[in-house]
Amino acid sequence: MEITIERLAKRYGDRPALDPISARIGQGEFVAVVGPSGCGKSTLLMLLAGLLPAGEGRVLLDEVPVDGPPAGVSVVFQDYARSLFPWLTVRRNLALAAVAERPARAELEHRIDRALRSVGLPDTAARFPWQLSGGQQQRVAIARALVAEPRVLLMDEPFAAVDAQTRADLQDLVLRLREEYGVTIVLVTHDVDESVYLADRVLVLSPAPGRVLRDLVVDLPAPRGQLVTKALPRFAELRAEVFRLVMRPVDGAAP
């Protein structure tokens, strides 16, 4: 699915959160959005997800304007504790993702099992979220996103609430899922390393109100791996460049 962002802007009351932004994200692309905190990157993601009404401009998914959460788009939030429903088992949590399209029973079971296998938690269907570790819960949240068979996966700081080791595991999981499911991914993060390591392109936003400072192509070879990729000189260069942009004081000069 192709995402087109046309002069999209948002303000909260008097305070502008996002200056008009335009961008295109192609089918199957992996785009990371980075920027200093409070720059509106999460707002941008909520607008793409149809969870916030746009102030100006619009978002098109394969030419269809977004007004409300669209079919074929799944969201993974940062806070798994407030995104998984603790009173439902893992299986029922996952089943909720397909309620809107009512697949046949067998089909649903198949999708749930496949999603759980994909995230490496095949034996947890009967458990409750609170019986799992934080990293496992975030995996369940990702599995739930997959059950809807999305063509776009939107992720809002999905690895911010877990420890470093778990974060690396989850990053590699996302890379594998991208291959397996062929989805378009937009990832919002404040972690510069993460954005360069995972994405094909990095959109760097300015401090609030956010606008695109740089649309940077990450020309690192696939497949990527924690040790190999992060040891490449080109990784260090890209990382330094993004870092400079994020840290740059506001001077109004666009690249």
Next chain:
Amino acid sequence: MTSTVERMRAAAAPAALGIAGVALVVAAWAALVASGLVAERSLPSPLAVAAALPVVLGDPAFLAALADTGAAWLGALALASSAAVLLGLMLGSAPWIARPALVAVSALRSIPSTALIPLAILLFGLGAAMKVSVAVYAVLPIVLINTIAGIAGTEPLRMAAARSMRWPWWRRWLQLQLPSAVPSIVTGVRVAAGIALVVVVSAELLGARSGAGLAVVQYQQALRIDAAYATVTVIGVLGALLYAGLALAERRTIERMRIG
């Protein structure tokens, strides 16, 4: 300036909706009576009830009854609250007895207060003491439980500090445990106030010599059903005002404790 206006508008909107809600209920009531679905002798029209209001409010017997109810209610609430707070302070600072006391209190209060009205009539006759005793039985445990809970919630660090400063027990009580239990106690008193009113009116209904609860019965038996409804309306409005006052006092106290 604009923000003041906006704030006033924001506060006015719910109030206007609330008035609309009351009007809606009264209109539905009038329509129900006009439709003839219910007999006028069961449910008089709102106009008839409104017309009976001055009659009720001008009836010295009713006003005396209302004063009786109010006195019994206030007396029971004051007696139960002060006894409960004292008892709670004593029990709350000794954990070895606090739990058994809570178990005993919750077992003893398992008899619904209203079931004890016949016993209270035997013991105290039909006067104010009967109403007050049943109401005290009903609400003392509520305030007591809240007091003990409030004291149990005293910041342990502050308790340790007080001990290390060698405060005597009475100083720990007055300056630390009591203040930190106040929000919980006030909440208990607010809840108790509503229940005490229910119990006092119940007792009046079942055999007191006077009171607002009895007034409803007397009007009903005198076939002045409109006056009975008017009495219920007066009781409801007074109760709502009382509740609003107590809720405000509760908020104020809790706010002050937070700042302090």
Next chain:
Amino acid sequence: MAERGRGGPASTVEPGTAERAGRLRRALRPLASLWLLAALLLVWELAARADPSPFLPPFSVVAARFGEDWFAPAPGTLLLSERFLDAVPVSLSRLARGWALAAVLGIAIGVLLGRSRAARALASPVIRFWMSVPGVAVLPIALQFFGVSDAVSVFLIAFGSVWIIATHTADGVAGVDPGWLRTARSLRLPRGALLLRVVLPAAAPSILAGLRVSLGFGLVLMIVAELYATTAGLGHDIALYQQTFRYPEMWSAFLLVALLGIALNGAVDLVERRVLRWRRRG
């Protein structure tokens, strides 16, 4: 396993036995807290014997009376006496009907109010008013409507409970974590699934608290209605014993009502613990 749970010499050897001993201690803790209650009952006994009063028979007399009044050896009656079978099912059925009616209406009203700020503003003065009218004050008027019948008790119990349940439900629904609601929206849950799978479970702690409080109220109001205007039931029995000077029987009825109250509370506890298992996380 249960055998070893009793402690004994094996408990020092096996791993996990310390935990089991802890569980045992936890199971016994309520019993350890009962001594004060026992002491108070003893005081009652001694006081009543030292200064005999017809109104306050000793506890032992009440307990003996309790056994005679409410239980019978006949196996066909589940060991319950005729008196029990005449009074308790009648009373409990009133309570159950009134409380169930209040629960259904209260939760429905509460969800409506909790989901819409405007509805809350519209209804809150009306609800505040009805909450402030002691249910009992409406009793004479309910008699006018229903005559002396079961319906009066059921109405009174429902009327006295419904507002508590409605306000608790409304608070719970209005306070559902916005994170869960946002997730539900992104999953494009239809209305029914949103309500049943997300809103009601998330508001369950508050709803159950309302149900618990209202059950106590319901019991109080059940007794009032039965004292005032019925021809059967526990409240009616209490009034009868009082008027016919059968004070030990009156006390035995108090005891039964108290035990029923404790049993009902225990039942709500069980349901609560089962439904709210998820809250014990972390």
